[in-house]
Amino acid sequence: MKSKILNLCWLLPAALTMFLSSCRPGELDYIEDYDIVYTDYKKDFDFNTVNTYFLPDSVVHVVPPGETADHRFDAQILSTLKTNLDALGWTRLSTGGATAADVIVLPSANSSTYTSCASYCWYCYWGWYPGWGYYPPVWGNGWGWGYPSSVVCSSYSTGTVVVNITAPKLAGNNTLPVAWMGILNGLLEGSDASINDRIGKNINQMFIQSPYLK
Amino acid sequence: MKKQIIILVIASLFFTYSSNAQSKVGEFSWQTSLPAGEFKDFIEKVNVLGLNFQGRWYLKNNRTSIGGSMSFFYFQDKKGKTTVEIPESGTFTGNITNFTNIYGLQAIIQQDLKPKGEKSVPFIRAGVGGAYQDQRTYTGIYEIKNDGVQFMANAEAGVRIGDRYKSIVLAATWHYLPAAGDMVNTSFFGIKLGICYFN
Numbered sequence: 001m002k003s004k005i006l007n008l009c010w011l012l013p014a015a016l017t018m019f020l021s022s023c024r025p026g027e028l029d030y031i032e033d034y035d036i037v038y039t040d041y042k043k044d045f046d047f048n049t050v051n052t053y054f055l056p057d058s059v060v061h062v063v064p065p066g067e068t069a070d071h072r073f074d075a076q077i078l079s080t081l082k083t084n085l086d087a088l089g090w091t092r093l094s095t096g097g098a099t100a101a102d103v104i105v106l107p108s109a110n111s112s113t114y115t116s117c118a119s120y121c122w123y124c125y126w127g128w129y130p131g132w133g134y135y136p137p138v139w140g141n142g143w144g145w146g147y148p149s150s151v152v153c154s155s156y157s158t159g160t161v162v163v164n165i166t167a168p169k170l171a172g173n174n175t176l177p178v179a180w181m182g183i184l185n186g187l188l189e190g191s192d193a194s195i196n197d198r199i200g201k202n203i204n205q206m207f208i209q210s211p212y213l214k
Numbered sequence: 215m216k217k218q219i220i221i222l223v224i225a226s227l228f229f230t231y232s233s234n235a236q237s238k239v240g241e242f243s244w245q246t247s248l249p250a251g252e253f254k255d256f257i258e259k260v261n262v263l264g265l266n267f268q269g270r271w272y273l274k275n276n277r278t279s280i281g282g283s284m285s286f287f288y289f290q291d292k293k294g295k296t297t298v299e300i301p302e303s304g305t306f307t308g309n310i311t312n313f314t315n316i317y318g319l320q321a322i323i324q325q326d327l328k329p330k331g332e333k334s335v336p337f338i339r340a341g342v343g344g345a346y347q348d349q350r351t352y353t354g355i356y357e358i359k360n361d362g363v364q365f366m367a368n369a370e371a372g373v374r375i376g377d378r379y380k381s382i383v384l385a386a387t388w389h390y391l392p393a394a395g396d397m398v399n400t401s402f403f404g405i406k407l408g409i410c411y412f413n
Contacts, residue, residue, distance in 0.1 A: 022315040022348065023263065023288040033309045036354035040304030158355060185354055209297055209305045 032198050035186035037205045045167065045179040047213050052093045052101040053085055053165075062110040070111065076196040077107050077161055080203040088213050103179060106164045111188050115155040159188035161199065163206065180213065182206035237330075239279065241268045243383060243408025247287060252399040256291070256312050256349065263288040264404060268322055277326045283341060285318040287389075289402075311352040316391070316400070318345040318366050331378050339370040339385070349397050360396040374410065383408040 028034060041047075059077050061069030082092065085105060093101045165180040184202040188195065207213065245264030249257045263286075270281030290313040297307045320343030327336040345366040351358040372385025384407055391400040 021286075023290070023313070024350075025290050025292060025311050025313055025352065028309060028311075034354050036306065036308035036356070038304055038306050156355075187355065205307050209307055 031187050031190050031194070032201075035184065035198055035202055037202050037209065038183045038185075039181065039206050039210050041180040041210065041212065042167075042177065045177075047179070050088075050090060050102045052091045052099070052103075054095050054101040054104045055082060055085065055092055056095070056106070059161075060106070060108040062108060072192055073109070073159075073196060073199055076199050077109065077203065080200045081105060081107060081163065084204065084207040087207070100168065102167075102169065104166045104168055106166060107161065108164075109159065109161045111157055111159045113155055113157045157188040158185060159195075160185045161203070163203070180210065182210070237272045237276075238413040239270050239272070239281075239410050240413070241270070241383060241408050241410035242266070243385075243406045245287070245387065245404040245406040247289070247389075247402040247404040249289065249402045251401045252393075253401050256398050257289040257314065258293075259289075259291045261287065261289040261402075264406075266406070266408070270322060270324060272330065276330050279324045279326070281322050283318070283320045283322050283343075285316075285320070285345075287314075287316040287318075287402075289314050289316075306353075308353040312350070313352075314347055314349040314400075316345050316347045316366075318389075319343050320366060320368070326374075333375065333377070335374045335381075337370075337372060337374060337385075339372070341368045341370075342366070345391055347391060347397055347400065362395045362397060364391040364394045364397065364400070366391045370406070372406065376410075378412055380409065380411050383410055 055078065057078065059071070059074040061071070063069050085092065090103075093099055161184045163182040164178045167177045167179045170177045182203070184199070184206065186198060186202070190198075243266045245266060247261045247264050249259075249261075265287075266283055266285040268281055268283035270279040272279045291311070293310040293312065295307065296310045297305060298310070299305050320341035322339060322341045324337050324339040327338070328334070343366055345364050346361070347364055348359070348361040350360070366389065368387055368389040370385045370387045372383055374381045374383050376382055385405075387404040387406050389400075389402050389404065391397075393399040
């Protein structure tokens with residue numbers, strides 16, 4: 001049995017290499033490749049009954065206490081929403097008017113910054129170096145790096161816009177029913193013009209993928 | 215499932231060692247695979263990374279050999295910007311990239327259709343065992359991960375060309391891994407090119 005095992009030893013390094021490796025796709029090329037759009041709606045809500053809407057003139061920002069909201073992209077969010085809602089044949093009513101609208105459109109936004117740090121650690125892959133004999137003892141557990149820094153940090157910001165179309169006439173039990181929701185999420189990176197452009201495209205996409213609104 | 219797979223592989227090895235084997239063969243092969251069935255919805259593209267290592271021992275009849283194999287497959291499909299209707303859960307648009315790594319461990323049986331010593335020997339081969347699969351979807355900055363252990367079976371038909379010491383192997387293969395957990399049913403056809411050494 002021993003000879004059988006020894007004769008196949010040549011397979012082991014290759015087989016172990018195979019089992020210790022895994023593959024993954026390369027990174028995406030452009031920032032907009034990371035954008036996603038999600039929509040859903042209340043299945044028993046009849047959108048044919050909607051003719052009028054309220055749209056506030058500001059976007060609600062969800063920010064942690066002590067931080068200030070970033071309103072750079074509010075105008076783009078509101079104008080793109082208005083364009084798409086008008087294209088549905090709905091009429092925007094003034095919140096100060098005498099008539100209640102069929103739906104209220106509520107946009108909100110938030111952003112998050114993610115930070116991560118990585119320590120470049122060659123011994124994690126090579127195992128502890130056993131020493132060359134003239135550097136006893138073995139560099140093992142308890143030994144650290146003498147470099148100025150082996151840690152590299154990076155961060156990125158993401159932004160999310162949530163649009164809810166609510167049905168105030170169906171409100172009850174302290175609940176405002178949401179008839180439709182659209183969410184866009186993406187990296188908050190690049191110039192303001194580029195971010196505005198992506199916000200516009202992605203809000204348009206919310207309506208493109210919701211043909212039942214018409 | 216894990217327990218059954220381990221028992222199967224151990225039983226195969228035990229049977230191999232107690233089989234009064236006449237000769238041994240080691241084989242390494244590279245496989246190109248084409249997804250099929252439900253798996254084709256997850257990965258549509260042909261994959262070119264499939265590796266297989268196996269060791270087999272011939273039984274007394276010199277036509278049948280049994281042994282074990284380790285295999286690795288990587289499939290990737292960058293689907294680009296895609297709109298997906300999620301039943302009862304809305305509509306989603308984003309760049310979708312699906313990929314999976316499959317690590318298989320199988321017991322193998324092969325039947326040569328001609329005497330082993332001939333220059334060209336057609337064969338049929340079957341394998342059963344288990345695989346760890348790591349199916350993932352990247353979309354936006356998010357990642358959906360479904361992984362776990364699955365049953366894996368495969369069937370092959372091919373030809374070995376060479377002499378009694380080393381040969382080239384060319385085979386058509388089919389692999390099947392039934393759905394487990396949230397992992398989709400996985401099946402794929404392949405063309406395998408390999409080398410084998412006799413001892």
